[in-house]
Amino acid sequence: MSLVKIKRFLLDLKDDILDFIYPQACPICRNSLKREEADVCEECWKALALLPSPYCPYCASFLENQDDITNHQCPNLSRPRDRRILAVRSLGTFDDHYQKLVHRLKYDKKIPLGRRLARKLGESIKQERSFPGCDMVIPVPLHRARHRARGLNQSEVLAEGISRVTDIPSGKNILRRKKNTKDQTYLNAQQRAENVKGAFVVTQPEKINSKRVILVDDVMTTGATLNECARVLLDSGAEDVFAVTLAVVVE
Numbered sequence: 001m002s003l004v005k006i007k008r009f010l011l012d013l014k015d016d017i018l019d020f021i022y023p024q025a026c027p028i029c030r031n032s033l034k035r036e037e038a039d040v041c042e043e044c045w046k047a048l049a050l051l052p053s054p055y056c057p058y059c060a061s062f063l064e065n066q067d068d069i070t071n072h073q074c075p076n077l078s079r080p081r082d083r084r085i086l087a088v089r090s091l092g093t094f095d096d097h098y099q100k101l102v103h104r105l106k107y108d109k110k111i112p113l114g115r116r117l118a119r120k121l122g123e124s125i126k127q128e129r130s131f132p133g134c135d136m137v138i139p140v141p142l143h144r145a146r147h148r149a150r151g152l153n154q155s156e157v158l159a160e161g162i163s164r165v166t167d168i169p170s171g172k173n174i175l176r177r178k179k180n181t182k183d184q185t186y187l188n189a190q191q192r193a194e195n196v197k198g199a200f201v202v203t204q205p206e207k208i209n210s211k212r213v214i215l216v217d218d219v220m221t222t223g224a225t226l227n228e229c230a231r232v233l234l235d236s237g238a239e240d241v242f243a244v245t246l247a248v249v250v251e
């Protein structure tokens, strides 16, 4: 385990202990929350660092408008057809603040916080008109066993929230995770790609045939999971795949 990972593990542990002792505190600044503040205080909410526009998941270039997205020639892909995801929209980079928010949603199951974050994401997609003509929002699924153990799929909460704001229907059982893949936290990019290979299946291909799909996940790390989901969706007849995440890990 690298030092960075040990540090992150210890910080998570510290947060867990603090959350246990002060459940009514803002996870970012630790001040106590006012009654009307749901899960994160107004000041921290306003101070969240936001990314300006969608970007290419393969080279991280910002793609500011529809033309950029359509015409992007990615320098990191040898063949244009390797480009499975046309663009990703994330709220921010996976800094300390987003890490705390994701943790609250994922492990403490703070669904109202998830909805609030989803609204922010959905509004950015709507205002920028970055993903026009999309027909469906699809959450990255958890394996049945993991979903049962955790009690919630954070991506589903986000997808439903985005669907509500954008009026794009959400299809949550169209993509299924058939392999209960290993936890990816300590895997590198290549191991992650191996780990998720063949992990997903489209159960209702007729629902995505010729559709423009928005995949939703909480965090994009190397993009292995989103890329594999996109591959399966495109192989099953989807027209285009975009992705939306709360945060993106920048190495």
Ligand SMILES: [Zn+2]
Pocket (backbone or CB within 6 Å): 026, 027, 028, 029, 030, 031, 040, 041, 042, 043, 044, 045
């Ligand atoms: Zn705060």
Ligand SMILES: [Zn+2]
Pocket (backbone or CB within 6 Å): 056, 057, 058, 059, 060, 061, 072, 073, 074, 075, 076
């Ligand atoms: Zn690119």
